[in-house]
Amino acid sequence: MQKSLTLTFIPGIMRWSVMVTVFILGSFTLLYANNGYSQLLQRVRVTEKFENESLASCVKKLESGYRISFGYDNQELLRYQVKKLQFVNERLDKVLQALLENTPLIYEEKNGVLLIVKQAPLPLTNLQQPGPGKIKGIVIDGEHGIPGVTVKVTGTKYYAITNADGQFELILPAGNYKLQFSFIGYKAAASPEVKVISGAITEQNMSMFVTMSRLTEAVVIGYGVQERRSLLGAVATYEAGKAPGQSPVTIDEAMVGKLPGVFIAPSSGVPGSAANITIRGISTLNANGNSPLIVVDGVPIYGIDPNLNTVDYNKGSSSIFSFGGNQVVNEYRQPTTFEKNPLATLNPDDIESVEVLKDAYSTAIYGSRGSAGVILITTKKGARGKMRVDVQVSTSVSKPRKLPSLMNGDQYADFYNNVFHQKDSIGKAASSWYIPNNYTFPKGVNTNWLNEVVRNAMGNNAEVSMSGGTDKTNYYVSLGYNKEQSYIINNDFTRYQGRVNFDNQMTNSLKVGVSMSLNQATNNSLSAQNVYRSAVQKAPNLSVKDSTGNKYNWLHGNNPTGPEEVSNPVGEATTGKNYSTDNRVLGNVFAELQLLPWLSAHSDVGVDWINSRAYDRIIDRPGVIGGSATETQQQLRKWVINNRLDMHKIFGDGHAVSAMLGQSFEKSVENVNSVHGTEFLNDDMLSIATANDKRVVNSLEQQWAQVSFLSRINYEYKHRYLAGVTYRMDGSSRFSANHRYVGFPSFALGWVPSEENFLKGVKAIDQLKVRASVGFTGNDGGNGYYGNQGQYVVDVYGSSYGNTSTIGNKQPANPNLEWERTTTWNVGTDISLLHGRISATVDYYRRQTSNAILQSALPYFMGFDLQQQNRADLVNKGIEFSISSENIHTENFQWNTTFNISGNRNIVVRLHQIDEEQLAAENEISGGRFWRVGHSATAFYLYDWAGVNSSNGQPQWVDKSGKTSEVPIQKQYPDSPYTNRKYMGDAMPVVFGGFGNTFTYKGFELNCFFSFSAGNKMYNGAKAAMYSYLGSSYGANNVYNLSSDMVNYWQHPGQKTDIPALINNSNFSQAGFGSSYDYTLDRRNNRFLEDASFIKLRSLLLGYNFNSRQLKGTKVFTALKLYAEANNLFILTKYSGLDPEVSAYGSSALNMGYDELTMPSPRTWRVGIKASF
Incomplete structure (x- = not known):
């Protein structure tokens, strides 16, 4: 058990926060009267x-x-x-x-x-003869009728107002008239001329569209809102409430490629699995510190953190296991962990908008957690009016875009019979240590394991929401159900959710409300990745079940040898039981008190509570006698208290000041308990209490707290000159008393040339704004909860004496550990043209992180393994561009376009007080990844593979001097594992982005969106695994199934191929240990490093919106939309694997760039209906 810290300063801070909250809620109300x-x-x-x-x-x-x-x-x-x-x-x-x-x-x-x-219209009795006629029609916005539209007769004072269904009537004398349609925030497609015939009815319908300029939109920022035209920070907005018909499992899935500077990539095709979300590059050299802070309705939530979201369902460990160092040098080991997506418990249909804060002026208000960016999620609210009911139902089918091409059973047997009966370089039979003489791999069975476990996966989604309000009360209530099958059999993801958003104007000055959601997400796909991998690697000359047809063929069956870790994928998927269930309560209650017309107080108390249970059950089978089971219980509890004063005031002629002064307190308590049992009496027993051998494998409680004081002041002069300052001071229990408190200021200036006289006459320009900012933020995610303190563990090396547990040292204290500090400079320009038809933004930034915290190795004589230390500096710099345009807008046809592109360069600029190669040895993340000054933190440093010598089939290598050799570099320089590797590229893209088009014709809608990435590399470990026929660190050779390409291995002089002779100078068998090694499959060479640039058609949607005239006869619907959607339809890429976006190591941006037979994202077809009542 890890030692828990007593946070002595927490009770006093909590009492102080509660007192402030009570004071504000009970503050006096001032009467305000002024007759001027x-x-x-x-x-x-x-x-x-x-x-x-x-x-x-x-x-x-x-x-x-x-x-x-x-x-x-x-x-x-x-x-x-x-x-x-x-x-x-x-x-x-x-x-x-x-x-x-x-x-x-x-x-x-x-x-x-x-x-x-x-002004009353003139009475119709005054109309002149001839006799009158009637104009009638309906005004729609593409989906339903618009009530309250004013329909004026140009040149007269006659008008009508549309009713609740958008219908209107006008009685006019015969003649020709021109109609003008007007409604707040809308524009009519035309001003039609209408001929009125005496005694007849003329029908004239009209379509209107939203024209509210983005300049006047209110943008959610940290602890408040601000008009976009006055915005000084770099903020990107995704309007989830306006997304065209999508039903994503998580909101990040819908945002991929749509926001400049925000890199999002799914880690795998497993439903509910974690995604990599990185804002403006790598901000720290700790794998847990590069994910942004996520805030939902003002509550900072448990976000993307592998330490919290990864469950080792087979071993009961709650923290991520580092798949690094030697484990992936030769081959990637099958993990028993699954990293969940924390956003999977949030219903995307409840989300109104997502704001991403990117520069220091925007993020400094979040202080020590702002350097990796901040994502603000705002959920839907109710509005005054009669109750509106919205229903959405969709169903989908998913399957892999393609699957690996593998050997069949006979090809497999022929290949390995050939391998194991060849001679190695020292004249001994390669198989003599572990295969009986004259024993062969059998033929006659051809099992396609992928076909046995891959299915067409069905998905169902149903959402219903009710919203409305009165003069004083607004409400939004929703219920949702989502079930997504994995395309691996017997694996799926299910979510139930409910939300209540409610506010009430209790008095003229006091408003209270609540925003709360209850969600349950159950993921039965924890082992889907392992089943998929086993299906690729399992020997195809084995049948699914044995000769009796009753038991599954486990291990290597009738083959003379084989890897025991590759289980029967069908048996693993159908007989095992593994799942993770998360129950989450997330929300807050708030009160707002209007003290003066220009001054208000706001207090809220928020919570994020998660109860999680993970369970894995393996039945009795060879290698697992009596079966086993592991159960992990995790409880996460977070409390947040915020208090603030907001001021908005005008002074003199055009001087406007808005300010905020606040205080925040946050505390988190986390508990994890795991138990493991083996040797059950029968396979029907699920409780670990019934196991013969049971033990606690992990027990952990940890907590942290933070108190903060924050302020912001913005100044504006006639919408022309802008200035702003923010400041936040954080005090955190993660640091010692000497370094506990630190301040994070930021400054910004803005100029709006379009408000100057020399541009005011240019009607095409709505607004042109130039802004610049500089500020400081921090990152405490890499420090852990007790990074500055000494830590101890029980049975540090898994040993005990006489059944008595031992306590060992894990980490010495470091009272000098300081905060990471990030300085960001940002210069940007925003422009809006042609009444909002074109808007564009460009930003350039430079962000430098100092004192990056690393877990560094210590000399053995100190008696400790690792210590948290401030060791490195790194820089990100880049440029972002986005543009949206309304290309065509007529009464019946509209065409809109969006495009964004971002480029970022990450550089490690200093590694403090330590030799570069030594630091690399301590922190090597995977076979080809370590850090070196002058290159990116996600750079690949690899041995240079030069292909196959066509004359003899030997692999060739190139050393740093450029000399070509048939001896592996590792063997030439065994004592210099880092100096002889070359920089081979980067896992992070040079540029990335997305572009989309939306076309509407009458009721029809067509939307297509592409995402792209260029300049990034991917290590195709999947291909390496399917080429692996010798390498092993266990007691037997792999004899995995192989790619069908392997039949093209070199066999005779002059043959052109990229697959060497089966027995060559770069592979060997080690006598006495029964293991083999193949340098060509080593993840430290560039044989399988590939260009992973791509363009992907991420979504294609075709929908039809029924107008109010069509729905009038139903007397039920106020809006109705039918749609069909396809995702991941096709991809253009040079990458030879299945999906260039996957990451074998989950959400960490530092560990991206590895495909290790990782499940690819599926292609999905969906049909759905949206209806309003």
Whole structure:
């Protein structure tokens, strides 16, 4: 058991936080009155979001939230609907103008009250003869009718307003008229001319589309919101609520390739498995520190952390096992771990938007956890109006895009009979140590193991949500079910979820609410990867079951030798039982108190609680007598308390200031307990209590806490000049008292040339903004919870004396351990053209990390293995570009395009106080990966393979001097394992991004999206494994099944091939140990290093939206959409493997670039329906 730290400063901080919270919630309410309404209209600043609610509701919000007296006819204002308007720190007069735009309403001040009145249309009785006719129609937005649209007759004062279904009628004298359609935030496709015939009905329908400029959108930032046009930081937004019909298992799946600077790649094709999410490159040299902080509705959650999300379901270990060093030098060992995706417990359909904070000005407000970037997830909320019910149902089928081409049973037997009866270089039979004389591999059975375990995987998704509100209360409630089968038999992923988002305006000044979700995710696919690997490597000359047909063929069956670790994949998939179930409660409760029109207080208390149970059961079989079982229970508990004051105020002529002052406290407690049992009486027994031999294999409790003080101030002058400062101080239990507290400031400036006189006349430019920022952030993810303290473990070497456990030293204390510190410079430009039809952003950044924390080896005489130390510096620099355009927009046809591309270069610039090669030896992640100054942290350093000598079939090698030899470099220089390796490329791409197009014609919609990556390398360990016929570190040769390419091995002089002679100078058998070694399969040479650049058609969707006229007859639906979607349809790449995006080592960006028979992402077809009631 790891020693637990007593956090002596936690109770005092918690008491302090609670006192602040109680003080704010119980603060006094100030009355505000001022009859100088002309000044009030200029002085009051409004920050509000109005969406799908009546004009009456909007005015009531202004009344209650800003203590303004209005006079109006409530029934009249109920006739007008506000689709979507957002204001951040905007003057009250500007807000009223926007609200009343495109309506026949005006506002005026009378006796200290703001009156909202309308100009009545002229009575129809005044119409001149000839007799009148009628115009009728419906106004739609592509999906359903729009209520509250004003339909004006140009040149007259006649108008109509559409009803709840978007319908309108006008009675006019015969003649020709031009109609004008107007609605807040919308634009009509045309202003049609209509001929009215006396006594007849003329039909005129109209389509409208959203025209709200992105400049006025409110962007979620850390601890607040800000209008996009005033934004000083580099923030990328994914509008999940507007995604075209997708039903992804996790939200990161939907975001791949869509955000500049955000690299996302699935680690494998296993449902619910972890993804690699990296923002602007590698920020630290610790595998656990490169994932961004994820915040859901203000709660920092347990995010992408291999230490928390990896379960060793066979051994009961809760932390990730490092598949590094010698384990992958010659061959990759089959793991017993599975890294879960923490976002798999979140329902993507509940998510409204995702903001990604990238530069220091945006992330410094999160201080010590901001250097790897921050992802802010905002869930859907309700809005005033009648209840709306949304339902989405979809079903899908998935299968691998392609599978490996392998030998059949007869080819396999012929190949190995040939191998084991050849002579090696010293004249002995290569098989003489472990194969009986004249024994051969049998023929006649041809089992395609992949066909036995791979299936068409079905998926089903069902979501229902209800939303609405009144003048004071808004609500959003959802329930969801998702089940995704793996394409490996008997493996699947299931999720149940429920969410409640609720807020209530209790008084004119006090608003309270709750945002809470309950989710359960069960993954029965923990061993899918192992089953897939076994299906590739299992000998094909063995039948699925033995001659009786009752028992599975385990181990190597009738073959004279074989790897015992390759089990029967069908038996493993069907007889075993393994799963992981996560129950998660995530959310917060909050209160907002309006102290003054320009000052408010906000407090919230959030939680992220996860209960996880992982279970694995192996039945009785050869090598596992009596069977075995492992069960792991994990509890994660996090509490967050936030308190802040927000201020928005205008001074003088055009001076605007917004500020925030806050405090945050966070505490996490984590418990893990694992038990293991063997020798069960029968295979039906599942409880470990019934095992003959049972033991606790892991017991761990750890905790940490952090207290923070934060502030931000933004200044703006006439939307032309912008400035901002943020500061956060963090105190963390992860560091000693001398280094516990540290501050993280940031600074930003902005200039909007489009507000200058010399550009104001250029109508094509909506806004041109230039911004620059510099700031400091930190990273405490690589430090662990007790990185500065001495640590102890029980049975450090697995030994005990007389059944008495021993305690050993694991890590000495390091009281001088300091925070990692990252400095980021960012320069960016934002431009919007042609009333928002074109918008683009460009950013250049340079980010330097100092004092990167590494777990470094210590001299043996100290009595310790490792210690956390500040050892390295590294730099990332890059450029990002994104553009979106509305290419065509007519009444019936629209075409929109998005494109983004990012480039990043990562460099290790210094390795403190230690020889580079020594550091490499200590921290080698995998066979060809270590760190060297001047190159990336994900660089490959490999021996140079030069192909096959066609005259004799011998492998050839090139040393650093350029000399070619048939002797492996490793054998030539056995004492210099690093100096003779060359830089061969990088696992991180040089550039990556995505581009998409959306076409709509009347009700039809076609959306296609491509993602791409260029310049990255992948080590094709899958190919190496399928070429591996000798290498082994166990007591027997591999004799795995092989690629069908292996029949083309060199056999005669002059033959051109890339596969050497079977027995050559680069492989050997070691007498007395029964093991073999093949240098050509060593992961430290570049034989299997390949270009993994690609372009992938990630999604293709065809849908049809029924309009309100079509739905009118149903009297049920207000919106209805049918769609068909395909994912991963095709890929263009030079990579010879199955999927250039996979990562054998899970979510860690440091460990990416290895494909070790990793399950590829499937191709998926889906059909679905979305309906609103």
